[in-house]
Structure formats: C-alpha cells, structure tokens
Amino acid sequence: MPQKTVYLETMGCQMNVLDSELVLGLLRAQGYEPTDDMTTADLALINTCSVRDHAEQKALSRLGSLKRPKQLHSGMIVGVIGCMAERDPDGIFASMPHVDLVCGPGELNKLPALIEDVHAGRTHAVALSQSLSRRSTPLQRALEYDSVEALDFSRNPEPGPGVLQSYVRVQRGCDKFCSFCVVPFTRGPERSRPPSQIIDETRMLADRGAREVTLLGQTVNSYVNQENGRPVRFAELLARVASVPGIERVRFVTNYPGDFTDDIFEVMRDVPELSHYLHLPVQSGSDAILKRMRREYTVGEYIDLIERGRDYIPDLSIASDFIVGFCGETEDDHEASLLLIERCRFKNIFVFKYSERPGTVARKRAGDDVPDEIKRRRNQELLAAQERISAAANRERIGSTVEVLVEGYSKAAVKAREAEQARGEEVGWRRSDQLVGRTWTDHIVVFPGAPEDIGRFADVRISDATALTLHGTSVRGSWERNRTCGAGSAASPGFESP
Ligand code: SF4
Structure with a gap:
C-alpha cells in the first residue's frame, strides 16, 4: 500500500511545537509519514496561534494556499488545529470552505477519529474543548x-x-x-x-x-x-x-x-x-x-x-x-x-x-x-x-570562559552545507564549522567545533560579542559532565570572571 503523507506547519509558542511533535507521533502510528511538500500531502495540517491578529491572518493565508493543491489532489484532507481552531471554527469554515476538519488543542488525541469521519464523507469534522469546567480549583x-x-x-x-x-x-x-x-x-x-x-x-x-x-x-x-x-x-x-x-x-x-x-x-x-x-x-x-x-x-x-x-x-x-x-x-x-x-x-x-x-x-x-x-x-x-x-x-563577557551545552551547527554552517549539497558537492561537516551552544544563563554561543561535540558540554573562551550572540573558541575538548563530582556546580554554573 502506498505510504500516506502528512504536512504539518506549526505557528506560535513552544506549546504548539510540542503539540505538533505529539501529533506527528500519533499520525505515524496511523501510517502517515511527514513530508515538506504541502502540495502533494494526503493530509495538510496547520497548527495555529490566536495570540495576535497577525498570527491568525498568517494561518488563513497558509490555508488559502492549500485550496489549489486540494483541488488538484483528490482525497487530500486539510485541517486546522491549535488555538485558532478552538477560538473560531465557524469563521474558519466560512472563510475557508476547503478545510475539512478543525481540532482544538485539548482534543488532539481525537485527530485520527476526525480523519476517519472525513474519509467516511463528513464535510466538516470538529473536536473542541468548550465543555471544560472552570468551576473547580x-x-x-x-x-x-x-x-x-x-x-x-x-x-x-x-x-x-x-x-x-x-x-x-x-x-x-x-x-x-x-x-x-x-x-x-x-x-x-x-x-x-x-x-x-x-x-x-x-x-x-x-x-x-x-x-x-x-x-x-x-x-x-x-x-x-x-x-x-x-x-x-x-x-x-x-x-x-x-x-x-x-x-x-x-x-x-x-x-x-x-x-x-x-x-x-x-x-x-x-x-x-x-x-x-x-x-x-x-x-x-x-x-x-x-x-x-x-x-x-x-x-x-x-x-x-x-x-x-x-x-x-x-x-x-x-x-x-x-x-x-x-x-x-x-x-x-x-x-x-x-x-x-x-x-x-x-x-x-x-x-x-x-x-x-x-x-x-x-x-x-x-x-x-x-x-x-x-x-x-x-x-x-x-x-x-x-x-x-x-x-x-x-x-563585558569578552575574555571570560563559559560552559555551554552544544546544541548543533550554527545557521550559517547549515546554510553553507546546504549550498554545497545544492552544487552537488559532497563535503560533509568540517572541524572549522561553527557550532552553537547555550550557557546556563541561556546565552547563545557560537564557536568552531566538530560533529562529536554536539550533545556534550564545552568550555568556550569568549572573544567577541553582539547584543544577541557570544563568539569564541573551545578551550577544553567537549566533555561529559560528571554529576557525582559536581561539575558545573551550583556555585558557578554560569560565567567565570575574565
Ligand atoms: S491570561 Fe495572562 S497569564 Fe494566562 S496565558 Fe494569557 S497572558 Fe499568560
């Protein structure tokens, strides 16, 4: 049987990022594989944010751009999940009649059933949490x-x-x-x-x-x-x-x-x-x-x-x-x-x-x-x-040494590798590629390093700084923290003096 695909776009806060991860897990269990191509997906979902009007307008614009792919791809299901779905389901269906389902953030476990309903011929499938009780503490x-x-x-x-x-x-x-x-x-x-x-x-x-x-x-x-x-x-x-x-x-x-x-x-x-x-x-x-x-x-x-x-x-x-x-x-x-x-x-x-x-x-x-x-x-x-x-x-942090958890490559390094791949070059990551890490005080630090540093801690001496980012060089190879000997202890988990 051909693989079903799901396109899921996430707007808004970390709660939505987590909800999208969980929804993908749920849909994987139903046989869906994620795709980056919204035009050919069997299921296209927009996880929306309602905090500002601008966020809702952006969601409507993305939904609008799914109208044509849905006309071309019979059987495609378009869904709206997240806060906007909960806030205004009628408005969504009225302005975007090609939307098949809406599902509030408290009902996401019902998504597979909603998809079934649409397959069974229901035009507008809905799951909302409006019955939640506010009376109790x-x-x-x-x-x-x-x-x-x-x-x-x-x-x-x-x-x-x-x-x-x-x-x-x-x-x-x-x-x-x-x-x-x-x-x-x-x-x-x-x-x-x-x-x-x-x-x-x-x-x-x-x-x-x-x-x-x-x-x-x-x-x-x-x-x-x-x-x-x-x-x-x-x-x-x-x-x-x-x-x-x-x-x-x-x-x-x-x-x-x-x-x-x-x-x-x-x-x-x-x-x-x-x-x-x-x-x-x-x-x-x-x-x-x-x-x-x-x-x-x-x-x-x-x-x-x-x-x-x-x-x-x-x-x-x-x-x-x-x-x-x-x-x-x-x-x-x-x-x-x-x-x-x-x-x-x-x-x-x-x-x-x-x-x-x-x-x-x-x-x-x-x-x-x-x-x-x-x-x-x-x-x-x-x-x-x-x-x-x-x-x-x-x-003021220039000259100090900070401990960072290395999260991955910097955006610039990722872009450079993508450009090389687009040119058909197979170069892989280099030791000089810029890594990005975060200190105990949530400061972002960029420094050259190797793939094996990712997921480990590193000590970085800061040599330059902007309002958003610290730049430096690793002064100790990446290392595993040893919890029992108190590395990165409560006394000095952040910045050391220059
Ligand atoms: S009501 Fe106030 S505290 Fe609650 S999410 Fe909104 S801004 Fe935050």
Whole structure:
C-alpha cells in the first residue's frame, strides 16, 4: 500500500511545537509519514496561534494556499488545529470552505477519529474543548481525568534527531484571564499533570537521548498537583525532574510574576541541573496599565521579585515580554516601561504591539486607541534600549570562559552545507564549522567545533560579542559532565570572571 503523507506547519509558542511533535507521533502510528511538500500531502495540517491578529491572518493565508493543491489532489484532507481552531471554527469554515476538519488543542488525541469521519464523507469534522469546567480549583481539576494525557504519552520512544533538547508539558490552560489574552478561552482552565507522569515521561526522554528538558506551562510556576494526600508544588517538581538520570539541564517557561515564590529560587540555587534563566513577562512598566491588563502585581513587586532572585542567584539572567500600545497607554506609561528596562537589565526582551482579540475583557471594555505608528515607534524604542543593554552586558563577557551545552551547527554552517549539497558537492561537516551552544544563563554561543561535540558540554573562551550572540573558541575538548563530582556546580554554573 502506498505510504500516506502528512504536512504539518506549526505557528506560535513552544506549546504548539510540542503539540505538533505529539501529533506527528500519533499520525505515524496511523501510517502517515511527514513530508515538506504541502502540495502533494494526503493530509495538510496547520497548527495555529490566536495570540495576535497577525498570527491568525498568517494561518488563513497558509490555508488559502492549500485550496489549489486540494483541488488538484483528490482525497487530500486539510485541517486546522491549535488555538485558532478552538477560538473560531465557524469563521474558519466560512472563510475557508476547503478545510475539512478543525481540532482544538485539548482534543488532539481525537485527530485520527476526525480523519476517519472525513474519509467516511463528513464535510466538516470538529473536536473542541468548550465543555471544560472552570468551576473547580486548579488542584481539584488536576485530579480530574484529562483526555489529552494519552497524547503526551504517545511520544515516540525511539532515539532520533532533535531529541537532545525536549519539551515536557507540566500544565495545560490558564486561569489568569489577563484582559488582553485569548489563551484561557482557547486552552481552557489551568490543569497540572500528575508529577509521576511528568517524571516517567522525562525518564523516557532521557532514555532516548535527551540531555536537556524544558518544562512547559502557561504559568508554569503555578504548578500544583496532589500526591499521596499532599500537594506537590513547582519547586519540588523541578528538583525531582532534575534528579532523573541522564538529564543534565532543566529549563522552564513561562512564569507568572504574581505567583512566583522564593522556594523556586532556592531550588534553582541548590540544584546544579537547573538553568539560571527565567522568562518572567512583565508586560508594562506602568502600574495603571498593569491594572488595566488585570496582571495581579505592581511594578514595585516585580522589581522586588527580580532583586530577591538576584540575591539568591547572582548570575540569574532574566528575559521579559512587553506589550506596547495597550488601551490608553500614554507617553508617561511608555516612559515607565523604558525606565523598567534600564532598571532590570534584562538579558533580552520580546516586544509585541497590542492587538485586540475577540472575547477578551480589553476588547469588550476598552478601545484599541493607540495609533499603529505610535505602537511601532514605542516598539522600536523598547527594543533599542534593550539592545544597548544586552550589547554592553555581552561585551563585558569578552575574555571570560563559559560552559555551554552544544546544541548543533550554527545557521550559517547549515546554510553553507546546504549550498554545497545544492552544487552537488559532497563535503560533509568540517572541524572549522561553527557550532552553537547555550550557557546556563541561556546565552547563545557560537564557536568552531566538530560533529562529536554536539550533545556534550564545552568550555568556550569568549572573544567577541553582539547584543544577541557570544563568539569564541573551545578551550577544553567537549566533555561529559560528571554529576557525582559536581561539575558545573551550583556555585558557578554560569560565567567565570575574565
Ligand atoms: S497569564 Fe495572562 S497572558 Fe499568560 S496565558 Fe494566562 S491570561 Fe494569557
């Protein structure tokens, strides 16, 4: 029987990247093989994001470009999965009648049944999670049966490319209802997975070759579940994941500042496998805007939290998110965000222009009243301020030696090899090819190295720096960390002095 093929394109956040990996595992078990060619695939899926209008427009444009291939390829199934599928199934079918199925992010385990339905002649097959209950507390919900757990366990246990770093979901959904955000509507209420399942999955990933895991949750630090009659909170979960044999580094995203507790800093300080990096979105430097966004903290509380974190972990590196042009944002509010950037000296920031989302409180009760050119200017000003800070901080690292986990080849090296292959040259990788690695503080380091270094640790002396990247040369051949003798210990897992 000829092989069935699936084209799967992923937009949006790490949750979607993980969902796509799990969906591919599920479809492989149904006899599908992945393809890069959307025009000839038997099944074409777009995993969508609803966080900004721009992301939804991009998804619609990709779906539009599947119309012609579907006309030419009888039997092709076109599907929409992810947040946009959950948010607006009727709108998708109305504007894209060639779409056969939509499936929300909490129902992905039902995809094979939906595909069957379409084969059986159903025109529009749908699976959504709108019935999820919000009445119970996060802890009560964590005890409820979660139909998508099966999906997290459907991961391919075989070793393969790209398994060195793996995502592990620890939590689904969000209860915060920030006034601008659509996620609580698309991903449902917050539910934390049982700790034993997270540990089992981490063990399985370590057995197939993972060295680093990133724990994922919309507000990951709010994690709580019950075990043997007592609550297990995020700090304990971190320590337990870090103790899984074979796992050398643990990261986690993303954090909600209002729920961050000092026991997490303590465990980050004390457990050598925990990265010294926090993604801690603040969204604005103005209390008035934070209140309108329904973020449950003030700027002062956010600064206190960062200062406490740096007391516990002196080399803690922090990234943040900002939204510019939120409803009613004045020049003074914007100046307050610039001041916060100067004060906090983030490693990097992600800046988004406010985009009104259907169903949110901000859309219902406030206006999208900041003109686009002002949003654009404010966006550039925040990025310029951060770039100056990042460039200066990275320049200070010239001359120091950092420990990196080597992730693979740099983009430039990959491009060069692809160009050689396109010219029909068979050259393979060279020792002079640039590798890319990440420090314990999430700084990206590029340096020349060999294929066997990938997946191992290396010490790199920094010789040059930009705002985004450190460049250097390896001063010690790549090496396996020895957990028992405390290599990369809690005392100095980040940068050494020049
Ligand atoms: S914490 Fe706020 S911004 Fe983050 S996912 Fe939840 S509602 Fe959205």
